[in-house]
Amino acid sequence: MNLYEDNLKNLIEENYTEPSALSGVEDRFEKRFGKERRKKRIKISSAVTSLLLVFMFITANTDTAWAESLRKIPVLQELFSFMTFSSNYEDQIEELGLVSDNGEHELYLQYALSDEKEIILYLQFPEYITLEGYDRLKVEVKKVYDLKTGDDYTSSFMPENSAFAESFEHNYLNIMGMLPHGLDMHFPTEMGFVLSASIERRDFTSSQGMEVKSTEDLGEFSFETSLQKMSKTKKSEINETLILAGNNLNIKSLERSPLSADLIVSEDPENAHRITVFEGMLIDTETGAVITDDLSFVSYDTDFHIRSIALGSRSMRNEAHTAELIITGVHLLDKSEEYITIDFDKKTMSPEMEGMESIIGSVGGKSVLTFQIDNVGSNGFTTPFYFNYETKDGEVKPLPYASYSTVGDKSTISYEFEEEIQGTITLQQNGWNDNHYLPLKEPARVLIDIPEAFAPAP
16 A cells, blocks of 8 residues: 555545544533534442342353353453543443344444433444455444333434444444433433344445445344443533623523533524634633633534534543633624525525625536635634535535545635526535634623532442
């Protein structure tokens, strides 16, 4: 493999949304996707644990089949040997040790981390499942449901996750689910999961790119479990309003569990701008410690209004205390310029986007939309639009994946449509890039009472 292919391979794999290793779980909780984010236990009393260990020891030495099954049940010390959990999470990790056998393959559901809003399940594949080169192991979430009521939670989980040769340590892969903060919704403790798994045997060349040579179907797997260590969420009412460059931000409440801390917010409909990103910090008022200096991890409602801001739960003290939220800057998107119309016949963009020049064309039955951007900034540049576009007939379609190139302080971003577009399409700006950033003349401040973290029963 030459250097070009090696670098491209790394770029391809880094741009998948799967976790690179189990050691990143705490960061993915804090950064969820993008939800990272983005979700989530049986601690037995010492007496019961002792009896269980005696039972397993005797049975494992008298029953060969049981001994083989016991070998598959994980030991938490092994997990900690290659997973770096925050000490705050150690009591939250639930050891499950479940096995699903579909007749050809087995899959183990070994551990879980969960609260009412977030669940992360840790799956382990048998030792004979191996990945080499560019191989990709994919797990798809087919169904998630409440064992008692049958209510469906499938849409609350990431539809799939992947592992590659470099990230398949100890044959682990996780799946994550999340419910929106600020709404009266929570996961049940007794849940069922239906998953499917497959392996893509892939190869990459500079001439052909990534090719799937074959796909090995590992089948479907089902689990039913009771999450005994699912943490409760505690809520602290705030009900304060901050004025950010003439726009009102309503700070409604804080929701806290051992796994997350989210500030519930809303924007006034009368605001002239949509607030898209925050910059600032959260400080412990008693100790002076910076709990987090990154306020950029937010969740949105279906209309892309910010619903909550993820705060640094791992750095918060367990006991109740007061913190100060300090917002030093915001990304603002003028609502009158939020929607951009691209006319492929006239090759025009309306309204014009400051610092961006459009190149619009069609050839060979396809259409291409390219933007040249000035003064990208130190944070780089990402797609300026949300994920869909609307045709002149009102049909909503997914926006093609963007391709990027940068030379000096200029960047180019292109979208290639698999059809020749006639007439106009409408795009919605997301306001995430630095050209929307506005530092505040005076920081906006609000005090927040942080409730005591929920402690699971022993």
